Amino acid sequence: MKVFLVISLLATLCYSKDLINTSVIDSSDVLPKSVFIYGDIHSRFSFKNYYDQNSQKVSLGSLFKDELSFQDILEDEDENFRSITEGALKAYGIDDFSSLAGVHNAQFNIKTKVDNLFFGYGISKNLSIFALLPRVSITTSFKNKFQSSSKLDNLLKKLRMDGNYTQANTIENITNNPIAYKLEEYNYNPQYLSEKTNWGDLRLFSRYNVYDSDLLKSTLGLLVAFPTGSTDHINDFMKVYIGDSQYDIGVEVLQEFKISKKLKSLITLQYTNQLPFTSAYRIPLNSRNPLSPDIDQSTKINFGDQLKSTLQSNYTFNKLLSLGGGYQLQFKSPDRYSGTKFSNNRYNFLEKNTDQSMHSYFLGLTVNTLDAFINKKFILPINLTTTYTHQFAGKNVPIAHEVQVSLLSFYK
């Protein structure tokens, strides 16, 4: 049933191993020697829609809507009672198990707030190092409602009229909460935190300015992500990941074109390799349902590598104000899972729909008082940028509207 897929989707939405909208007004500049930069990059985003595996835009609500057949009821039934229920259905004239028993309508909302603590230092004229530590707050809500068909209503009525209360109640319980039995049977913790705040993965990166002329500026970058963020517990049925559990290493190239004194364009290309790791993981029993009783304590996990490219232009109105905008394209290869406890096909169920792509645009306004500060016209050397980003196409990614405000200050 789709409801199971949605739980897995929920995990994907917040999992930083996956593509996230990271469009920011970037620059190929490095810090002057011995200058510090510090501040907070705050962003908020919420999800309403999703690009599915066919790159079709679907609402999260429609992903939760699921038609339940009588066969689904049987499959969710405790194995010991399944045949009895099947017999009861037949006895009451329901021979076609594929007919509609009802529709599940679930409501699901997710809101995320991230504060990235940012720190940088100019080691030399051409080399700077930076650190980014996110503090992530995620609010989730999940409500499930079942609307039974007239066929099911009649069946329940007949069962109760004939005194078969136990069978009627069992069927009703399954339809009202289709995964409750499985959660209990598989030792999941059915509760989940509707609000979760924790530290994400620490990212360190450096940028080295290799070439600078009146027309061009070329910068190379290296980045490493450390698994400092919090992760889920193996028994949490609703996984809200904040950290990745593994190291990332990446390289980037930034090429700036100085078209005029006021107009610059920037092309960036970044490749991130998510390093493999071993962790306990629940291995699904089939491709439809991520819930499973089987845990492989040594599952080998290799999240897909990511490729990101940005095309950006900046227009400087004056020394205080500038406007930037651009387009970002991201790809992620499929995740890989393997192990020795079960057959490969069971690990492969986890890989389904984990390849991603994302196209987004962004627009930002920057106020920079550095020049005013040097000329003693402003008390603080700050850089304040407000950016709006939005995905307009993609595959297996949520469609987020994100507003980001970064407030950075300099010190020497």
Add this chain to the structure above:
Amino acid sequence: MKILLIFFSILGYSQSDYETAQLAFNKKYDQNQSLKSKKIYQKIYAQSNEITDKCFCLNRISYLDFLSGTRKTIELPQNASDAEKEIAQKQELALLKNSIQLAQECKKLFGTSFDIGDYTELTNEELNLLSEAHYLYSTSLARASEIEGFRVVLKNWPKIKKSMKFIINLKKEDTFYFGPFRTLGIANTKMPSPFGNKTEAYKYLSQASDNTTWENKNISKYIYNSIALADYYKKVKEPEKACTLLGEILSLTREDIEKTNPSLIAETLIDQKRAKKNYESFSCN
């Protein structure tokens, strides 16, 4: 061969373990050999990290338990007391339950889905193992249910049918000499209407027999296919056909069996005993 031996020794069990187990398995009609084979497969299972090896061993042990179980009642003398019959059935049931559990374990290694799309990445060897596990699970469950009573048969029939149809969907209907056809045929013969359908029963049983014909004979080389067909004939009131089939089974000599069916000696000898019982109870004499 040397490379193979090194490979097996790295895995923690020796090539000779496999060979010895297979040799004992081939002689499984002898209870001691059956037990010996079971113990070696248990050892290989415990030491192996390969899914296919594990599943293979689980299936083998499951099958040995199934065979040992069915022998408990088939080999009971005609004049056995009710108490003796009850003990034999209890022993058979215990072995069958073990057989069911082991086959379940093998099935689970590949997943519990009945959607064949979930198995497209399996190799032919893995598909064979999965089909065998489903077959062993269902036949042991069918027999155990039969012992436990008609209500249990009705309760478990959907599971048995689902597993057998799944094997057919996997295009592995030749598993255990067309076992899915045989089992569906037997079930349709034995179950009363509307659960059982005699036309379906004949369709399945004749397919199982026709696909496994004993050279120059009118019976299947997997004797139980013909016994099941004889049961069907008896049920549809064609006892002459049933008796002809059973008579031909009983006319097989040990030499015939060893020559034509060296890998099925135990099964054929056990089924000959079953055929003899049926021959007498059908009053074929």
